[in-house]
Amino acid sequence: MWDYSDKVKEHFFNPKNAGAVVDANATGEVGSISCGDALRLTLKVDDDSEIILEAGFQTFGCGSAIASSSVLTEIIKGMTLDEAAKVTNQDIADQLEGLPPEKMHCSVMGREALQAAIANYRGEVWTDDHEEGALICKCFAIDAVMIEEMVWANKLRTVEDVTNFTKAGGGCASCHEDIEAILEKVLAEKGEKFDPTAAPVEAITKIAAVKAPLTNLQRIKKIEQVLESLRPALMADGGDVELVEVLGNTAYVNMTGACNGCQMAAMTIAGIQQRLMEVMGEFIKVVPASEMKKLVNIEVV
Template sequence: MFDYSDKVKEYFFKPRNAGVLEDANAVGEAGSLARGDALKLMLRINPLSEMIEEARFLSHGGGSMIACSSALTELVRGKSVDEASRLTSADIAEFLDGLPPEKMHCSESGEKALAAAIAAFRGETPVAPERRPAEPALVQIAVPPKPRRAPPPAAAAMAARQNGAAPGMTLRELIAKNNPLAAVEEEETGPVEPVSEDDASVISKIITEMRPIFQRDKGDIELLEIKGRQVFVRLSGTCASCLMASQTLAGVQKRIMETIGRPFLLIPSTARA
């Protein structure tokens, strides 16, 4: 696993300004669902003063993407359009007390989404930001993976409380709590409607295509079975005990629902009774 700063963890577990901005007059997007990281930045800009009065985001991806998106909205609020246009990916990384080199693409997506939003406000064609070498002082070096050991019960309970877990909360409930952007459906009651072969094939294909996102952090995801609108998966490797995997898991669920056009609930095997 990567060595994330406390601020990255804070902005992932408690993201600022997440959600839709209904009266946005400047919207920019970056990344792609196929790659696994996507960001939609929404701004409300005063047309007379050109001051950014409000900023919100929708994001799909891992913990670093959520943290960078959240940090970006904090950085641009209250700034003029000209001031915001000078923000770079390095500024986002510095605000978060550094990012591992392997995760700098998340802050770069933030810079691109901001440039696209400003271009939309000005009626211009977005220009891809010039890639700048990250300043060593702003970037933390990823530490080699170490064998993971189960924390003592007291430490595990303390970590769960810090991440917003109430006593007795399941992993599925924690995923929903820490991910304000995922449309998590309640479990169905009554007879379970069998899933069609076409839907099962689509779900299996999506999970297979997104496995590299989990494997990138030394983890993995495997489809176990589908019952109605419930998709049971097994997380292994570092993802089995890492709360950062919850956001990516919600991203898989979001992609399934967007592709098929109906709600499905992705349930880790550890959340099964």
């Protein structure tokens, strides 16, 4: 059984706003039949203020799909359409106190239904912008389609490349065989051959591994450089990282943006730590700056 949060269970066992809104003036219907979920969201929107007065859902799906639908209706009631349009799937997952990585797509479906309903109200046609594939990396919830696209778009050649561009494989590493299979497939389509020892693509390899001993300043600069190289990937997900302090072998960082409070933050930090250790050639511990405050009593900005 999934490790569902109490909040997920609460919304599943006692769903809010189940059923269609009777005199709805906006409807969004989305789904992913292969993963077994489909959702119809109906809204009653006040024509003058564009405030969502009522929201109802009908869902064919698993426990977390029903819970995501239920919590979505609770989030958006009382919002204007402009406000509701800014609701992300992470907002839905956060309201549910987290979802298992395999179930994050349930929250995505909720966001898509909302966007479809808003488009429907405004007389626009909503088009889906993402295709969903089999889940490959369970640590960061990255699916096969995403990896394939990144391999094509960025001419990736190794598992390390894939990890640097998508984060997939940067956690427990057990999906590396699956990532290699994707690389083999895509490279074969491009008429190339997968070579596990190939040099990583440009742009992320520029940081040379540390060989000689460094001064304290050089060391901090180097750590900073590694973090800089990882920021684009984080920013692609709406997050960011900043170096706050280096004390001994511990680097204190602030996870900001979407990373802040994200349930994956711990995995992300582990990934950063791994990369730092590879470059620095020494044991480096990466710790959220909030921990430093407790330890050394320094005011953290």
